[in-house]
Amino acid sequence: xxxxxxxxxxxxxxxxxxxxxxxxxxxxxxxxxxxxxxxxxxxxxxxxxxxxxxxxxxxxxxxxxxxxxxxxxxxxxxxxxxxxxxxxxxxxxxxxxxxxxxxxxxxxxxxxxxxxxxxxxxxxxxxxxxxxxxxxxxxxxxxxxxxxxxxxxxxxxxxxxxxxxxxxxxxxxxxxxxxxxxxxxxxxxxxxxxxxxxxxxxxxxxxxxxxxxxxxxxxxxxxxxxxxxxxxxxxxxxxxxxxxxxxxxxxxxxxxxxxxxxxxxxx
Amino acid sequence: xxxxxxxxxxxxxxxxxxxxxxxxxxxxxxxxxxxxxxxxxxxxxxxxxxxxxxxxxxxxxxxxxxxxxxxxxxxxxxxxxxxxxxxxxxxxxxxxxxxxxxxxxxxxxxxxxxxxxxxxxxxxxxxxxxxxxxxxxxxxxxxxxxxxxxxxxxxxxxxxxxxxxxxxxxxxxxxxxx
Numbered sequence: 104x105x106x107x108x109x110x111x112x113x114x115x116x117x118x119x120x121x122x123x124x125x126x127x128x129x130x131x132x133x134x135x136x137x138x139x140x141x142x143x144x145x146x147x148x149x150x151x152x153x154x155x156x157x158x159x160x161x162x163x164x165x166x167x168x169x170x171x172x173x174x175x176x177x178x179x180x181x182x183x184x185x186x187x188x189x190x191x192x193x194x195x196x197x198x199x200x201x202x203x204x205x206x207x208x209x210x211x212x213x214x215x216x217x218x219x220x221x222x223x224x225x226x227x228x229x230x231x232x233x234x235x236x237x238x239x240x241x242x243x244x245x246x247x248x249x250x251x252x253x254x255x256x257x258x259x260x261x262x263x264x265x266x267x268x269x270x271x272x273x274x275x276x277x278x279x280x281x282x283x284x285x286x287x288x289x290x291x292x293x294x295x296x297x298x299x300x301x302x303x304x305x306x307x308x309x310x311x312x313x314x315x316x317x318x319x320x321x322x323x324x325x326x327x328x329x330x331x332x333x334x335x336x337x338x339x340x341x342x343x344x345x346x347x348x349x350x351x352x353x354x355x356x357x358x359x360x361x362x363x364x365x366x367x368x369x370x
Numbered sequence: 371x372x373x374x375x376x377x378x379x380x381x382x383x384x385x386x387x388x389x390x391x392x393x394x395x396x397x398x399x400x401x402x403x404x405x406x407x408x409x410x411x412x413x414x415x416x417x418x419x420x421x422x423x424x425x426x427x428x429x430x431x432x433x434x435x436x437x438x439x440x441x442x443x444x445x446x447x448x449x450x451x452x453x454x455x456x457x458x459x460x461x462x463x464x465x466x467x468x469x470x471x472x473x474x475x476x477x478x479x480x481x482x483x484x485x486x487x488x489x490x491x492x493x494x495x496x497x498x499x500x501x502x503x504x505x506x507x508x509x510x511x512x513x514x515x516x517x518x519x520x521x522x523x524x525x526x527x528x529x530x531x532x533x534x535x536x537x538x539x540x541x542x543x544x545x546x547x548x
Contacts, residue, residue, distance in 0.1 A: 112520060113516070116516065116519065116520060116523070117501075120494050120499075120501070120519075121497075121498075122500065122501055147527075148523065151476055151526065151530075152494075152495045154474060154476040154477065155476065155477070155480065155491065155492060155495035156495050156496070156497065158390060158473075158474075158477050159386075159387050159390045159391065159492065159495065159496060160386065160387070160390075162386055166385050166386070166389065167403055167407075169407060170385065170389075170403065170406055170407055170410065171382065171385070173407060173410035173411060173414065174381040174382050174385055174410060175381075175382065176414055177381045177410055177413050177414050177417065178379055178380050178381045178382065180414055180417035181378075181379030181381070181417055181420055181422075181426065182379045184379075184417055184418065184420060184422055185378075185379055185422035185423070
């Protein structure tokens with residue numbers, strides 16, 4: 104453009120610090136061809152930067168074990184935070200769906216009509232993902248059940264008993280728009296993992312366990328009065344439904360369950 | 371070289387850079403380890419301020435920076451109090467043990483610069499560090515960062531050219547000794 108004009112220091116600095124996009128870099132390089140002195144200075148700056156960069160890429164000495172332990176704890180918290188946000192959406196969907204079946208007219212709740220008509224998609228994908236997310240955080244020795252207060256109902260959110268076959272691996276509190284929820288990961292006797300999500304719902308409803316399959320992972324939802332639940336795992340849908348029916352406070356109407364609904368997430 | 375792709379919440383891959391940045395800040399390896407641990411403890415307490423999905427590195431660097439600033443401030447207060455009470459000053463000016471870390475000529479020169487100049491040069495040298503991010507980490511406007519950076523470069527060049535008397539005897543290292 105104007106090759107006679109010297110390149111500004113700001114431009115040179117931005118070039119050395121990698122702040123320019125490709126056309127910007129090319130333009131500076133083209134002009135540097137004509138300015139050997141500036142080019143030499145840039146090369147010097149690049150060398151200094153690279154030496155600093157090499158110094159910063161520290162792999163020489165081992166990191167103190169206490170430091171590594173702190174870093175792992177921090178990673179665990181950040182990972183939990185990332186999955187909490189995912190699960191928050193999952194529980195929100197579960198609550199919404201539970202409300203949608205029975206309550207949206209009576210309770211005047213704003214219910215996503217699509218979610219109410221097709222209760223599977225949003226939650227099923229999230230609940231299925233919860234299995235993997237929680238599994239990532241499994242470490243030996245964890246598994247104390249957590250109690251979750253139900254401020255609107257009073258008392259605690261009852262956590263269904265999945266039976267003697269289910270070994271509790273990990274429990275994690277989960278914020279939901281309606282208040283706290285809880286996610287528990289179990290290992291079944293067969294070795295399969297299932298996750299149970301529980302929360303105090305924003306409305307009162309009673310729905311029987313409803314099976315669905317999303318992305319190949321069976322998921323079952325139900326609401327017991329003010330409490331909403333979702334169960335998902337690596338087991339056949341019929342088995343999962345059986346677990347949910349045994350765990351959910353019945354009695355449930357004895358008729359054939361609706362055929363599992365196939366859905367894909369639409370969120 | 372492109373940075374290794376890791377899960378955004380994985381902190382361990384950043385420990386090397388964090389420790390070296392701590393060393394640039396403190397100029398003392400033991401102090402640097404202390405500072406890093408302090409910063410990690412703070413980060414654990416402040417995990418709720420991390421935005422999931424975003425790169426943890428700038429977040430960690432700014433916590434490290436803030437931890438360093440508040441440690442420094444605390445020591446100044448302690449030193450002032452000790453002076454007032456005519457006590458022995460606390461070991462703020464502990465002998466620098468940088469000799470334990472082998473530094474090349476460039477890093478030796480860098481370590482002679484004032485704090486604010488070392489900070490900007492180091493942060494901006496990091497691969498993929500935008501001015502905006504570096505400015506955020508240091509709590510500066512971007513314009514201030516850029517002018518400070520220009521001054522820091524000039525100062526570094528002066529030291530390297532012999533103004534600081536460092537490394538005159540040494541030949542420029544072909545390879546930086548870490």
